[in-house]
Amino acid sequence: MGRGSAGDTIRAGRRRHGWTQSDLAKRLNVSRSTVSRLEAGKQQARDVRTLHRAAEVLGLAPESLGVVGEAVTGAPSVMEDDPVRRRQLLTSLAVTAAASAVPGGLAAGTARAVTPGPDGALLDALRGLLLGTSLPPGAAPCTTAQARTLLGKATTAFHSCRYVDLSRDLPKLVVGMQQLAAADDDPHAYGLLAHAYTLTSRLLIKLDAVDLGLLAADRAHTFATGGSDPVLLGETARNKSILIRKAGWPDDAAAIALHAADQLTGTDPRSRSQRGLLLMSAGYTAARSRDAATLVDLTEQARRIADGLGDRLMLPTHGGGFGRSIVDLHLISGHTAVGNPTAALAVADRVKVKNLPTIERRARYLTDTAAAHAMLDQRTECIDTLLQAERIAPQEVRTRPAVRRMVGNLMVTGRISPDLRALSARLRLP
Template identity: 45%
Template sequence: MTLDADFVHALADFDACRYASLSVRLPRLIRCGHVLTGDGGEAENYRLLAKSYLLATRMLVKMDEQQLGWMAADRARQLAEAGGDILAVTESARQLAVLARKAGWHDEALSIALSAADHPDLRDAGRAGAAERGLLIQSAAYTVARRGDRDGMRELTDEAAGIAKELGGGTLLRDHGGGFSPLTVQMHRISAENYAGDPLAALAAARSISLKALPNVERRSRALSDIAVTYDRLGRRSDCIRTLLAAEHCAPQETHVRPATKALISSLLVSGSTTMELRGLAARSGVIV
């Protein structure tokens, strides 16, 4: 099986939240990629290995493994530059911006994302380049939201939405953070509005999207998790639990292993009366209070 086909299977595992399978497939893919690039190799092998490290970075970010995430994202950047892949170069910058934001380095995260969005080669990369620029602006908007700047977040998100509208209704760059489209921008608004301090606006954003129309299981599960957070911030406990159970039904492995979701489940266990459904979800997720 070729490296390209292996990557397609690994990406499919990630998109479907089959993380047990991915934990076997992705290290093997990276190991084989290094064999093919060990003596120089073709540019395409560098590009595929860079994409593999980007996929690893996304999984490490999801699991809050920041130190390993930094290493994987930087390795992806080096390989993408060696392979001459501007989309992978700027996507690695986006992942580095995410890691900087999670570390609380908001100014650095904003600078990394916006500098990459203005990369001159990205502007020459056609529709895919425009979509990557939209993803980077979207990331910058999320960073601004984490700083509590609601107006700045909305301005940047509207800019990303404008790019998505110009590109039409299809989803581009499905292997870059789940893709870019008007629908994925609107999904992003849910979490961004929450962090900017307006859960009612987050709920309005959630009601405007069709979960079934999101590009894959991972995106649908993430949307449900963000909606559950919204309900929690609004004090709607039963709706929060119901939505978490829907997220679990959609993608059990995502719900059971993601630290952010487990933290929400833990807080529900200690903040009010529990139900059999909540206790069962906690047990399946390995949450112990």
């Protein structure tokens, strides 16, 4: 997008409305600096969603900003096509499962590589599930009641950081739910399957397995459109947004999260809480681009929602829940990402670990706090905090690539204490 065309058109449209750049930024749910880049022709051309939104807000034809067709948003634009897509996907999954389960099937004569590292078995199991190359034996259709029970157990395992258990049980759960949904074209069955794929995508987010995570997140979103829960649909969009940010497309990631947040206009606490989670996710995406102003703005919007809910923890199965302490947890990681570890530690000081709802959230608080200490070269505090995290959630510390990188950097940047050497050995770092 060059100046003299779309940028001038946006500027002229803004001035015609009598708006400042900040006024337009608020209407687009972006930072003022993003509007400035748009008008100067410096915003990357792939940010089609923001251009579509700008055209809509300013009353312009999308073609006048150099974009055509429908904007790809976090939600499907033609809901009538969704039943067809869901049925086609279930049929495809069933065919793949049958082909890989018999001699001479998909994997016949093919040696499958084994992923090295402590998270290798987990990644192999999830890859086999998503690609249909190694499906779990013994998976059978389940009833709706059984599916709810199994999903509850899998969610508890995730929140307890028992990822080895998940590598064994989650593939069976997903295959069983696929068979349930195929046999019973019911919104509840689709909703359960969406939950299962959402849990799969959350696990892959932790493992930095972006390609597989996007595959799982897309399936979660597809099946969520067949359910009756807009909050679940928002959660699938949030996970997709996180993975797209990890893939290196922050503008697209923020647009998906903010679009999904805009769809949650209800006043019920669940809708408001999911909106808060989406706003926090978009804020963290801004932080990864070193946009501190947008991080603070979006996080404060989420905090106002949390304040309105009081001391309640909402949506415990969606990203670890939503509430005041969860807002602080996101702000710690956001300040660290934007390069302000001092601010991150100031927030961390006011968080009571016991108030965080799950082992997974407590471990995440500790590892994010350790990262802030590391940025300040506070080695002793960083190592002590990592050891606290390992005591409560050893699999979280030993499998997450981000934590392993942190420990690896400590091993090559300063004095190696006995505690650090022992931690590195337990993580099996080279």
